[in-house]
Amino acid sequence: MRPPLPAGPWLVVGLARSGLAAGALLRARGHDVVGVDAGRPEIADAGFPVHLGTDGLAELAHARAVVKSPGVPPRAPVVAAARARGLPVLGELELAWRALERPFIAVTGTNGKTTTTRWIGHAHDVAGLPVAVAGNVGTPLSALADGRLAADAVVVCEASSYQLHDTLAFAPDAAVLLNLGSDHLDWHGDVAAYRAAKLQAFARQGNDDLAVAPSGLGIEDLGGCARRVCFGEDPEAELSLRSGQLFWADAPLLRAGELALPGAHNAANAMATAAACLARGMDIDAVREALRTFAGVEHRLEDLGVRDGVRWVNDSKATNVESTLVALAATPEPIRLILGGDDAKGEDFTPLREPVAARAASVELIGQAAGRLRAALGTGTDRGDLEHAVAAARAAARPGDVVLLSPACASFDQYADFEERGRHFKELAGARRT
Secondary structure: OOOOOOOOOEEEEOOOHHHHHHHHHHHHOOOOEEEEEOOOOOOOOOOOOEEEOOOOHHHHOOOOEEEEOOOOOOOOHHHHHHHHOOOOEEEHHHHHHHHOOOOEEEEEOOOOHHHHHHHHHHHHHHOOOOEEEEEOOOOOHHHHHOOOOOOOOEEEEEOOHHHHHOOOOOOOOEEEEOOOOOOOHHHHOOHHHHHHHHHHHOOOOOOOOEEEEEOOOOOOOOOOOOEEEEEEOOOOOOEEEEOOEEEEOOEEEEEHHHOOOOOHHHHHHHHHHHHHHHHOOOOHHHHHHHHHHOOOOOOOOEEEEEEOOEEEEEOOOOOOHHHHHHHHHHOOOOEEEEEEOEOOOOOOOHHHHHHHHHHEEEEEEEOOOHHHHHHHHOOOEEEEOHHHHHHHHHHHOOOOOEEEEOOOOEOOOOOOOHHHHHHHHHHHHOOOOO
8 A cells, every 4th residue: 555645735846747737636636736836837727726936935834745846956945945844745756656556667767768668668558458658758647647547557657866856655566777877967966866866766665566677787785675687688687688689587588689679778678678577477478579569769769761861860868978878879870960958967078079079970069068068079060059950960961871969968948848859850850740
C-alpha cells in the first residue's frame, strides 16, 4: 500500500503541464486547490483558482500541503517557507505515484531515458499487456489518475533528477538506471547532489522490487533492498552483450545487429529494456520482437531523410554534452553540426573539442552559449538563431554530408522546450511537421 495523500487545502507551485495535472488530480479527489506561478503562463482553464506573477507566499498561508512542479527549484521562497513551517511538500511524481495503485517502472539516467521508457512501453504493447507511458517523457504522470487507466495497467515513467529530488516515499516496483554522468548542475548545485537525486529511484525499494543498472557502474550500493539485475558487456551480467550477441541468463536472446535502433548507446538502451522486461517475467519472444521493431523517439537522432543528397538528423533532445558526444559517435561523416542554446547550466564544453574537430566539417552556433562554445571548440560561427544556422549548413553541405542538430544545450533562451526547437528544425529542413 502506498502512503495516503496529506490533507488539504493544497497549494500547487508551478503551473506548467505537471503542475496543472497535479492540481486536476487533487481537485478530482475532492481537495481544495490553489495554484501559483512566478511567471505568467497562458492557462485557458486550470479547473482551480490560479494566481500568476506571484511568489506564492501569501497563498501559502491558507495551505496545509504543497505540490511542486519538477522545474521549480528547492530554493524557491515558497517551497523553503513551506518546509520551514513543517508542511508536507510533494513533487508531482510522488503525488501521482501515491494516487496510482498500479505496477510502476521508473526509468532514470543522464541519457537514454526517453528512448528506454518508450521501448519498455513498446515491449508491453507487443506482449499484449496494458501499459501507460508517462512522466518526463511528455505526458504528466498525474494525468493518468483520471480514472481511465486499466486496473491492471503497468505504468512506465521517465523520472528526471528534478522529479526524483522531490520524492519522500517513492518506491517503484522496478527502477532502471541507464548511466550516471552529470547534468542540471545549475539546479542541483553540484554533481554529488545530482547523482544523489537520481539514486532516489532505488533508496526505498523493498525485497520484492527490482533494480536494473549497468554492470561496472562503480556504485556498489544503489540503496534500498531490491533484487539487482545488471546489463552490459560484463559476461557475468544477467543481460550481457558478448561478441555481437545479447544473452539473457546465458541463453542467446538475439544478435545486436537485429536491434531496431543502431549505435552503441541504443544497444545499452535495448539491454536495459530487455533486462527490465525479462526480469519481471515478460515472454522472451515478445521481448525479442520488441527489440527488433521499436521505431525510436522523436527529436532523438531522428532521421529526417535525404534532400539533394544531404541527410538531415534532428537530435534536439541532446541538451547536454554527453548526449551530443553520443550523437557525434553515431552519425556518419562528414557532419554539418549545429550547436548551442541556453547557457544557464554552465556546462563544460571542452569534451566536445576533439570529437568535433575529428568529425564535423563545419559548426554553426546559436543562442546564448555560442560564445562559450566557440572558445571551447576553437571553431564555429555564431549564426544567432536556428533559421540562420540551418541556412548556413544547407549552403555548405555537399551530397553525402549530414546536417545534425545536436545542441548540447537546453532550449529555453529561444524556445519553450526542446520539442519546439526540434519541430522548428524539421520545418526548416523540409520535413513534414508532426
